[in-house]
Amino acid sequence: MxxxxxxxxxxxxxxxxxxxxxxxxxxxxxxxxxxxLRPRAQVGRAAIEQARLVLLIMINIAQLWTLSATVEASLAARWQLLVPLVASSGICALITLSILLWWRPDRFAPDR
Missing domain, CATH: 1.20.5 (Single alpha-helices involved in coiled-coils or other helix-helix interfaces)
Structure with missing residues (x-):
């Protein structure tokens, strides 16, 4: 059988x-x-963490793109492009730090 x-x-x-x-x-x-099945709160927190991860990945890709453009501009001796590229890389770094340090889903959890 x-x-x-x-x-x-x-x-x-x-x-x-x-x-x-x-x-x-x-x-x-x-x-x-x-x-x-998981409770709705856990599913919501997982969605927030996934959104955080997607944002960090997108910002890191933009920062790598800016870094490669900066290296290319400096090798081509196009010095006028370096200031905006370095500034945009710094802005990306600040956004990344703010997402990592301050944007936490547990801050919005209700008190028990």
């Missing part, structure tokens, strides 16, 4: 069993589902 046939027989036996037995089988399935 294969595994699939055994599963079908087990389901048929649970269907033919008394209502109390069926309730216990369904109760176990419901408990398994309940254990997999």
């Amino acid at each position: 294969g595994r699939e046939e055994a599963k079908v027989l087990d389901r048929n036996a649970a269907d033919a069993a008394s209502p109390a037995a069926r309730g216990s089988v369904l109760g176990r399935e419901k408990e398994g589902i309940a254990l997999k």
Whole structure:
């Protein structure tokens, strides 16, 4: 007898069993589902952390792009471009630091 046939027989036996037995089988399935679900607050915090991570990645990509443009401008001796490029890199660094240090979801959690 294969595994699939055994599963079908087990389901048929649970269907033919008394209502109390069926309730216990369904109760176990419901408990398994309940254990997999997370509270809304945890899901919301996970979304905030994911948004933070996406913002940091985007800012770091922009900063790397600015850094490569700065190196290219300095190697080409285009000194007039260095000031805006260094300023934009500094702004990216400040935004990154502000996201890392001050933008925390636990500050907005209600007091318990």
